Amino acid sequence: MKFLTLKMLLTPLMVILRKYFQQKGYQVDETLLKAQTREITGKKVRQIRESGMLPVVLYGHGIEPKSLSVDAKEFARAFAHSGSSTMVKIIIDDNTEPINILFHQIDRNPVSGDYVHADFLQVKLTEKIKTEIPIVLEGEENAPVVKEKEGSIITNKDHIEVEAFPQDLIHEIVVNVSELAEFDQVIHVKDLIVPAKIDVLDDPDDVIVSIQEPRSEEELAELEQEVVEDVEAVEVEKKGKEEDEDSTESADGASGEQKEEKEADK
Structure with missing residues (x-):
């Protein structure tokens, strides 16, 4: 019999709480990444990748670009955790003062x-920046419009553009669509739950999610016929090109023979 450990019981709860506080605009935890100054540049950076490191360029407002490298596996974990819209701290060459960046x-x-490569954008906590926050749908399989009416949930926008201080940005915006029950229901930008410290720059009336009704048998038959006609048109075009090529080759062959004959007459 397999016993559940305390960690196994608490992990799902911690994930839920983390998402909740992120949606409220709280910086739940910070990602720290170690970086090293990189001397190798150009085509030779392949050597860095082969050693398990990732070449990186750090730049930002008022600073000189710096060539760095980070552990590729550590970067993959950090990017999966933070995405491109959550602030990350890096330490260069074991310095004690961390730098605030966004994966750009x-x-x-x-x-x-x-x-194979990454750009790090250094940010200042006192300056607002513009960036994009991804939108993630959840509960699609439980939506009545899908389960009972065989509709399809369409994502019209998978991110929104925002402006905020770096420390106020969130990893993603989760949209629960499990309550969608009618084909005419839509979710607009203005319906999103976004922390008050984040300014949304998209049009409030832009559609995030819409519903597509299932196709009727007549529509499916028409669609299938269109596909057949497209295939036939492609085959006809291909055959025409092949005939043109054969004609060209024949003409070239005849010209060659005539030329040889003229040379022989001389």
Whole structure:
């Protein structure tokens, strides 16, 4: 028999409380990341990645850009925890004074998905900044419009633009859609629960979530017919191109033979 430890019991509760206080605008916990000054630049940064480090550039208002490197695994954990809209602290070369930053531009390998480079934006606690906060939907599978009416919940916007002091930013905005029951229901920007210290810059009437009704059999049949017609059109176009290429090759061959014959006559 497997016994539940105190940690196993408390972890889900801590996650819920953390989300709750974040939505209220409280800085629940801070992420601390260690960085090192980087001398290697240009194409040679590949050596850094191979050693398990991630090349980083630190920049900000009124400071000189700095080339840094951080542990790739530590960065992945920090980014998963904080995203691009929550303030993070970094310590460079074991200095005692941490620097406040936001993860700004993150580059990944399109094939492997590994992080290959990151830009850190240094921020000041006394200056407001503009950034984007992602929107996360929850409760989709429990929404009556989905369970009972086979509708589809459509995300029209997956983030909003905001302005706030760095320490007041939150990781994400959670939108509960489990109560959606009718096809004409929508959720607007003005319906979002956002901490008072954060100014939303998007139009309040912009639609965040809408409902799409299930397609009728007639609509599905029409859609299928359109797909068939598109495929046939592509095949006809492809066949036409192949015939043109064959004609060109034949003409080129004939020209070549005529040229050879003329050379032989000489």
